[in-house]
Amino acid sequence: IGRNIHYEESVESTQKIAHRLASQGVPEGTVVIADEQKSGKGRMNRNWHSPKYTGIWMSLILKPNIPLTKAPQLTLLTAVAVVQGIEEITGLIPEIKWPNDILIAGKKVTGILTELQAEADQIHSIIIGIGINVNQKQEDFPLELQEKASSLFIETGKTISRAELIRCIFMHFEKLYTLYLEKGFMPIKLLWEGYAVSIGKIIKARTLTDVIEGEALGITDEGVLKIEDQSGFVHQVYSADIEL
Numbered sequence: 001i002g003r004n005i006h007y008e009e010s011v012e013s014t015q016k017i018a019h020r021l022a023s024q025g026v027p028e029g030t031v032v033i034a035d036e037q038k039s040g041k042g043r044m045n046r047n048w049h050s051p052k053y054t055g056i057w058m059s060l061i062l063k064p065n066i067p068l069t070k071a072p073q074l075t076l077l078t079a080v081a082v083v084q085g086i087e088e089i090t091g092l093i094p095e096i097k098w099p100n101d102i103l104i105a106g107k108k109v110t111g112i113l114t115e116l117q118a119e120a121d122q123i124h125s126i127i128i129g130i131g132i133n134v135n136q137k138q139e140d141f142p143l144e145l146q147e148k149a150s151s152l153f154i155e156t157g158k159t160i161s162r163a164e165l166i167r168c169i170f171m172h173f174e175k176l177y178t179l180y181l182e183k184g185f186m187p188i189k190l191l192w193e194g195y196a197v198s199i200g201k202i203i204k205a206r207t208l209t210d211v212i213e214g215e216a217l218g219i220t221d222e223g224v225l226k227i228e229d230q231s232g233f234v235h236q237v238y239s240a241d242i243e244l
C-alpha cells in the first residue's frame with residue numbers, strides 16, 4: 001500500500017479522483033492524498049469538513065479477490081490500521097464506534113467511507129476514504145461539530161507530523177491486509193473487537209428507515225452489527241448511525 005501515491009494540493013474529494021483512477025486500472029494499493037478538499041464526502045450523504053494542511057484526507061484503492069458481501073470487512077480492517085497508527089504515533093488509545101468512527105475521549109477524530117466499483121457480485125475496486133483530524137484547533141471546527149469532533153492536536157497538545165502518521169498507518173495496514181489475505185477475517189475481527197466501544201452496550205441504531213434499540217451483541221463474520229432488541233429478536237444492521 002502507498003507505493004503509488006497520487007498527491008494533490010486541493011481537490012473536491014479524493015474519493016472522486018480514486019474512482020476515476022480505479023476505472024483507469026491503476027494498481028492495487030494506489031493512494032490519493034490531498035491537502036484540502038473543497039467538498040469532502042462523509043457517510044450518509046453528509047459533508048466532511050477538510051480544511052487545508054490540518055488533516056489527512058486520503059483514499060485507498062484495493063482490488064481484493066473477495067465477494068461483494070465481504071467488503072465491510074475491509075472497512076473494519078482499515079479502522080484497526082488507523083487506530084494502531086494513531087496509537088503508535090500519539091500514545092493515545094482510540095476507540096472504534098461501529099462501523100468505523102474512531103473516537104478519542106468520546107469525540108470523533110476519524111471517519112472512514114467505503115465505496116465500491118462492482119459488476120454483478122464481483123468487486124472491481126474498493127475505494128476506502130479516510131479522513132483524520134490531525135492538527136486542527138478547537139476553533140477550527142465549525143460550531144456544530146465542536147461538541148462531537150476533536151483532533152489529535154487537541155487531545156495531545158502536540159503538533160503531529162501528517163507524513164509520519166500516514167507512513168505508520170500504511171505499515172499497519174499492509175501487515176493487517178497480508179494477514180487478512182492469508183488467514184481470513186477472524187484475526188482482524190478479534191483485533192477490531194478489542195477496540196470497539198459499543199459491543200455489550202445498549203445502543204440506538206438509526207438506519208435510513210428505522211430506529212433499532214437494544215444490546216449490541218457483536219459483529220458477524222461479514223462485519224454486520226448484531227443488535228438484540230427487548231423482545232429478544234436479533235437484528236442485523238448493515239449501515240446506521242449509533243448512539244451510545
Ligand code: BTN
Pocket residue numbers: 012013014015016037039040041042043044046048050056057058059101110111112113129130131132
Ligand atoms: C464519515 O462520515 O465518517 C466518513 C468520512 C470520510 C472522509 C474521507 S476524507 C478522504 C475521503 N474523501 C472524501 O471525500 N471523503 C473521505
